[in-house]
Amino acid sequence: MRLSASDLTCRRGGREVFSGLGFSVAGGEALLVTGRNGSGKSSLLRLVAGLLRSAGGRIALEGGDSELSIAEQAHYLGHQDALKPSLTVGENLQFWSRHLGPAGSLPEAALATVGLAELADLPAAYLSAGQRRRLSLARLVAVRRPIWLLDEPASTLDISGQARLADLMRGHLAHDGLILAAAHGAFAIESARELRLGGMQ
Secondary structure, X not given: OEEEEEEEEEEEOOEEEEEEEEEEEEOOOEXXXXXXXXXXXXXXXXXXXXXXXXXXXXXXXXOOXXXXXXXXXXXXXXXXOOOOOOOXXXXXXXXXXXXXXXXXXXXXXXXXXXXXXXXXXXXXXXXXXXXXXXXXXXXXXXXXXXXXXXXXXXXXXXXXXXXXXXXXXXXXXXXXXXXXXEOOOOOOOOOOEEEEOOOOO
């Protein structure tokens, strides 16, 4: 599997965020997108996820499921943790497992992987910011998708949470998954290549 982009252009609010951008990342590889605020890191991930329309260029996936879009084969983890506060931790993950499918690990096992097993019956409204992010990460485990689009995935995580995230990413790469991740600085995956975007503060 290979995800690639060529001559990609993004415009937001009448401003050209980037143009002529290209990259390629294959199964088993991680590409770290870095750059200043406003350089287009989040916009690039949203373009790949199908949440924004490009102003030019092409995004292609080789070796994936030809009957599914790139978005349908990807997990997108943005700045906001998409949780229903009135549902419990376990119910939130069960909802996403049914909605996204096909199943990877059982919800209970996925919660254990991110260190939330003991909070399965707690309403999500009571979670801390770090716990909310862990619950979002549990989706990556509960539902198997080959492409991970991660926007500042370590934000709000403590040291333990960052270590769990690094383990999840290494495991995904070991099974030929691919990762496109945006971050401001150094990241936990030593083998990741870097795509640095320009732009103004």
